[in-house]
Amino acid sequence: MAEAPPQDPIRRAARQLARFPGIGEKTATRLVYWLLRAPQGTAAEMAEALVALKDGVRECSVCCDLTAVRPNETRCAVCANGSRDTRTIVVVEHPQDVGAFEKSGEFRGLYHVLHGAISPLDGVGPDTLRIRPLLERLRDGHVQELVLATDPDVEGDATALYLARLLAGIPVKVTRLAHGLPVGAEIEYADAASLARALENRRPV
Amino acid sequence: MRLTRLAAARFRNLEPFDRKIGTSFVVLHGPNAQGKTNVLEAVYLLATLKPLRARRPRDLVRWGDEAAWVQALVTSKGAERKLRVVLEGSRRRAEVDGKTASLDAYFEWARAIAFVPSDTGIVTGEPARRRNWVDRAAFTAHPAHLEAVKRYKRALDQKAAALRANVADAVLDAIDDGLAESGARLVERRTALVEEISPHVRAIHTMLAAERGALALHYRTQAVGDSVAARSNALRGRLADARKGERQRRMVLVGPHLDDVEVALEDRSARAWGSQGQVRSVVLALKLAEMVAASRRGGDMPLFLVDDIGSELDRDRKRRLVEVLRELEAQVFLTTTDPEHLVDLPKGDTEFVRIEGGKLY
Numbered sequence: 345m346a347e348a349p350p351q352d353p354i355r356r357a358a359r360q361l362a363r364f365p366g367i368g369e370k371t372a373t374r375l376v377y378w379l380l381r382a383p384q385g386t387a388a389e390m391a392e393a394l395v396a397l398k399d400g401v402r403e404c405s406v407c408c409d410l411t412a413v414r415p416n417e418t419r420c421a422v423c424a425n426g427s428r429d430t431r432t433i434v435v436v437e438h439p440q441d442v443g444a445f446e447k448s449g450e451f452r453g454l455y456h457v458l459h460g461a462i463s464p465l466d467g468v469g470p471d472t473l474r475i476r477p478l479l480e481r482l483r484d485g486h487v488q489e490l491v492l493a494t495d496p497d498v499e500g501d502a503t504a505l506y507l508a509r510l511l512a513g514i515p516v517k518v519t520r521l522a523h524g525l526p527v528g529a530e531i532e533y534a535d536a537a538s539l540a541r542a543l544e545n546r547r548p549v
Numbered sequence: 550m551r552l553t554r555l556a557a558a559r560f561r562n563l564e565p566f567d568r569k570i571g572t573s574f575v576v577l578h579g580p581n582a583q584g585k586t587n588v589l590e591a592v593y594l595l596a597t598l599k600p601l602r603a604r605r606p607r608d609l610v611r612w613g614d615e616a617a618w619v620q621a622l623v624t625s626k627g628a629e630r631k632l633r634v635v636l637e638g639s640r641r642r643a644e645v646d647g648k649t650a651s652l653d654a655y656f657e658w659a660r661a662i663a664f665v666p667s668d669t670g671i672v673t674g675e676p677a678r679r680r681n682w683v684d685r686a687a688f689t690a691h692p693a694h695l696e697a698v699k700r701y702k703r704a705l706d707q708k709a710a711a712l713r714a715n716v717a718d719a720v721l722d723a724i725d726d727g728l729a730e731s732g733a734r735l736v737e738r739r740t741a742l743v744e745e746i747s748p749h750v751r752a753i754h755t756m757l758a759a760e761r762g763a764l765a766l767h768y769r770t771q772a773v774g775d776s777v778a779a780r781s782n783a784l785r786g787r788l789a790d791a792r793k794g795e796r797q798r799r800m801v802l803v804g805p806h807l808d809d810v811e812v813a814l815e816d817r818s819a820r821a822w823g824s825q826g827q828v829r830s831v832v833l834a835l836k837l838a839e840m841v842a843a844s845r846r847g848g849d850m851p852l853f854l855v856d857d858i859g860s861e862l863d864r865d866r867k868r869r870l871v872e873v874l875r876e877l878e879a880q881v882f883l884t885t886t887d888p889e890h891l892v893d894l895p896k897g898d899t900e901f902v903r904i905e906g907g908k909l910y
Contacts, residue, residue: 462720464710469720498703498727506723535653537696544777 354380406481408474409457410439422446422455429453431488435478435507437461437495445493453491456481461499462506470506478507482514489517496523550660550849551880552592553629554622559611561587562907574874574881574899578888585884585904589663589854591619592882594634596661596852598643598652607639623658625849630658653692660689660843660851664836671835672828676809680739682835683768683810687742689843689851697738701731705806712799718792725788729772732804733781736772742842743768743810749841754834757869762815764831770808829862833870840877850879859885868893 354376361372379387404411404420411420422428422442432453436442442455458473481487492507494500504520511518524542525534534542556567562584577585586602590609593601603609610617620633632655633644643655671682687694708724747766754764771787774780787803788795795802812831837853844850853874862870871893874881885891888901903910 462723464707464714464716464720464724467714469714469716498700498707498731501727501730502704502707502723505726506720509719509722509726535651536691536693540693540696 403474406477407433407455407457408459408477409442409455431486432491433478433481433487433489434491434493436493437500437503441493458494458503461494461497461503463499463502473503475507475510479510482511482516485515487516489519491519491521493521496521550596550623550625550658550852552595552621552623552852555588555592555595555619556621557591557617557619559614559617560591560619561609561611561617563587563591563611564908566909568902568909570900572898572900573879574871574883574894576888576891576894576899576901577882577884577904578886578901579904581886583905584907586856587907588902588904588909589856589882589884592621592852593661593663593854595619595621595632596659598634598641598655598659601663601854601856602665605639606636606641610636625658632659656692660849661854662689662836662839662843662851663854663856664833665856668832668836669825669828672812672831676807679810679812680806680808683739683742686746686835686839686842687738689839690742690745690845691738694738694742697731697735701728701735701805704728704731705801705804708801709799712795712801715796721792725785728801728804729781729785729788730777732784733772733774733777736768736770736780736784736805736808737777739805739808740768740770746835746838746842749838750834753837753841753873754830756873757834757837757866758827758830759865759869764834765811765813767811767813768808769811770805771803772805772808826863826866830866833862833866837873837877840879844877850877853877853879853881855881855883857885858883859887859890864890867891871895 354373357376357379358369358372361367361375362369364372367375379390400413401410402413402418403409404423405418406423407420409420409422417424429452433456434445434451434453435456435458436445437458437460439457439459442457445451445455456474456478458475458478460468460473462468462470462473482490490507490511492504494503508518508520522545524545525531525538531539552570554567554569556565557563558565577588579585590601590603593599594606594609600606600609616635616637618633618635620631623630623632631644631646633647635642635644643650643652645655645658670678684694684698688698704724704727708721708728711721711724743766750766751764770780772780772784774783784804791803812835814827814831840851840853858867867890875895883891891899
């Protein structure tokens with residue numbers, strides 16, 4: 345789309361911000377007015393950070409998570425950390441999912457980021473995903489367990505089922521993340537579908 | 550569930566109104582094309598968030614206006630709530646007591662089942678009509694059913710896209726695994742609903758039709774088995790067998806999107822019956838049994854809506870229908886062109902509302 349040459353700077357900036365997902369024209373305009381009131385240099389700092397983003401970030405050579413470009417290091421901080429349990433890998437769809445696991449502090453193993461899920465409706469097949477690098481990691485037989493932590497929706501399930509079939513011949517334990525009630529939430533407020541699934545997946549105590 | 554007050558603005562051809570309702574039976578009458586079905590639309594929208602006869606929610610907004618709203622005071626499970634539905638363009642917002650509510654929260658307070666002339670198609674029409682009826686009834690009784698329907702639909706759409714894109718067998722295998730699983734869950738739920746509702750259908754039909762012969766429902770599926778796992782296996786096997794044909798025709802040829810509910814009266818398929826009266830009795834029995842099944846969740850009876858009762862039922866059936874509805878203790882909204890024929894409605898518990906030129910009198 346060609347940019348209309350002389351244009352109101354406020355509208356021009358707002359239009360750019362409105363390209364973000366989840367940001368409409370109204371919010372974008374509010375942000376622009378906030379920027380106009382902000383101290384000198386704020387916008388420049390932001391612009392510089394945004395410009396540096398693409399060149400400053402790469403995929404980890406092992407797990408494919410996004411990581412800051414560092415000299416003499418092609419791995420992300422998790423893969424480069426010598427104290428992690430390298431026998432267990434949690435497989436997720438998106439880099440954000442790694443963040444969720446890390447924030448919990450409950451998992452000491454490694455990750456693998458697929459960058460999506462199988463979805464013929466969106467033209468995404470196994471070849472689009474980082475599956476080959478995952479198979480590379482399993483080759484030497486060191487990894488004992490693969491936890492498939494793709495989303496519990498149709499696409500995430502299809503991806504997990506695809507991987508489970510693909511890995512059937514490889515001597516590695518493959519598990520799927522359980523789903524049920526959110527912990528700490530009150531049952532009273534759970535939605536019907538989650539409750540139904542939690543009931544179905546009940547287990548003896 | 551009881552509606553004690555109903556109001557609407559910029560809704561179809563109706564003049565703004567705000568009306569108290571104190572009876573179990575509400576008869577909306579008046580000449581054709583004056584707005585009585587629109588009042589029924591308003592009640593149905595409030596109770597189900599869906600249009601009754603209009604195709605899209607936006608068709609409910611008065612022509613030339615941007616937004617419409619309908620609101621009501623309802624009592625349900627001993628509590629009173631104010632429900633409000635706002636239609637704005639193609640968007641719809643549901644509120645409980647002035648706050649935007651999730652669907653789960655909203656449907657705690659609102660439920661209705663309607664009987665409209667075209668409903669006879671549930672018995673005489675294509676299998677899709679009966680599948681829709683089962684899904685609707687299952688949802689009214691068990692809201693988690695909606696999730697099962699949506700999930701299977703999504704899996705089916707993905708499978709269709711995969712066939713169109715001619716993806717590798719390994720990908721189709723994985724998609725079929727998920728399709729079989731979500732299909733099995735859907736079939737398990739539908740079968741359970743049909744079994745739950747069958748005795749009520751039979752009992753109500755006997756009361757309504759006063760004919761001999763037991764009415765039987767049977768859910769017909771390829772996903773046979775006595776558990777989700779067994780059904781899933783059966784479906785998965787069928788999908789494997791159908792792979793070649795599905796690839797050729799680029800269509801999903803196996804699964805609950807092709808199932809049917811057989812409605813039979815003494816072993817004769819109801820679709821083959823001659824009498825329209827018989828068909829109407831059966832459809833009414835299905836709808837009323839849905840009421841019973843729904844009321845067993847939370848113990849609250851949905852509203853019952855009948856569009857154009859005059860053309861639908863003969864005198865005897867009308868009388869027996871009123872008896873059944875009184876026994877169910879349901880609140881009922883009816884439209885008709887000639888209210889004089891509704892002599893069997895309880896005198897002290899019926900309100901007649903005349904609608905002319907979009908005005909309620």
